[in-house]
Amino acid sequence: MSTGILVMGHGHFASGITSALELIMGRQTDYEAVDFPADSDKVELSQRMEQALKRLKGNDQILILTDLFSGTPFNVAMEKVTEQPALKLYYGFNLGMLMELISRRMFQADGSLTEGLAEVGQQQVGLFDPHSMEAYTEAGEDEL
Amino acid sequence: MSTGILVMGHGHFASGITSALELIMGRQTDYEAVDFPADSDKVELSQRMEQALKRLKGNDQILILTDLFSGTPFNVAMEKVTEQPALKLYYGFNLGMLMELISRRMFQADGSLTEGLAEVGQQQVGLFDPHSMEAYTEAGEDEL
Structure with a gap:
């Protein structure tokens, strides 16, 4: 089961978080980042x-990730998702959640890709x- | 009580999320965004x-927000926070959490600024x- 990913946000949020993702996990395919710069509009x-x-159309499922619950990127995506319930729409995602999704897409090509994904995002905020240096060292410090 | 905010992340994460923030909430002062582009290093x-x-030094407290738990931006900030426990370090933040922080800084200039802030970030992921259009409309759709 192949998954297309569309990341959307205000300003240059989408291209910014994508540059972070690709720095860590390499260049992505079946992946689109759509910005909403200040001089742009909803149309x-x-x-x-x-x-x-359209570019992601060949995939079995498409996930849309927006920066925020509410706001133009979310609203535009929401209208689309309401028309096409096969699309899934996440909001308020962070880099850890996006990395988890990309990692699942690489190694877990079945329908369970989205299982508990929002919860992963929640667990990644803190x-x-x-005083917890020990816990951190156990978690494995890396240099990325 | 004044608060300085430093946002850090891989690639152009920090400037990207800042462009989203400023599009919605306007230009920020006592705020710094530090990128970590691909051609850069830890030093x-x-x-x-x-x-x-140094530019944020005049503030009573400084909060550092990084994109991810672990990774160079977090590690560099962590070393600093370990030396100076007055600094607070958050990781895995999203745009909703950053907006909540900025809004609290404007309207709630006391020590309670950081109360439950990470939890706000967690609640903003979903x-x-x-089928919950009603709930959304109640939450107040806006056009930003």
């Missing part, structure tokens, strides 16, 4: 989303406790 | 972090349920 964004979805 | 990143922290 333009909607058109760019449609073009991106306040670092300077 | 360079560390220097840019120190310069950013999978949209197309």
Whole structure:
């Protein structure tokens, strides 16, 4: 089962988080990042989303990830998802959640790809406790 | 009580999420975004972090937000936080959490600024349920 991923956000959020992802996990295919720069509008964004979805069309499923619950990128995607319930729409994602998704897509090519994915995103947000260095070292510090 | 904010991440994550933030909430002061582009290294990143922290020095407290638990931006910040426990270090933040922080900084200038902040970030991650349009409309759709 192949999965296409579309990342959308305000300003240059989408290309910014994609540059972080690709720095760590390499160049992605079946992956689209759609920005919503200050000088753009909803119609333009909607058109760019449609073009991106067209490029991902060969996939069995498409996941859309937006920066925020509400806001134009989410609203535009939401309208699409309401028309086509086969699309899945996530909001408020962070880099850890995106990396988990990419990693699952590489190694776990079945329908369970999205299982608990939002919860992974939630678990990846936190306040670092300077007294927990031990726990951190156990988790495996890397240099990426 | 004034708060300085330093955002750090891989690639152009920091400037990307900042462009989204400023599109929605306007230009920020006492705010620094430090990128870690592909052609950069840990020493360079560390220097840019120190310069950013110097510019934020006038504030009563400084919060550092990194894209990910682990990775060079987090590691560099962690070393700093371990030396200076007055700094607070968050990881895996998303746009909703950053917006909540900025909003609290504007309207809630006391020590409670960081109360439950990571939990806010967690709550802002989710999978949209197309059958919950009603809940969404109640939450207040806006056009940003």
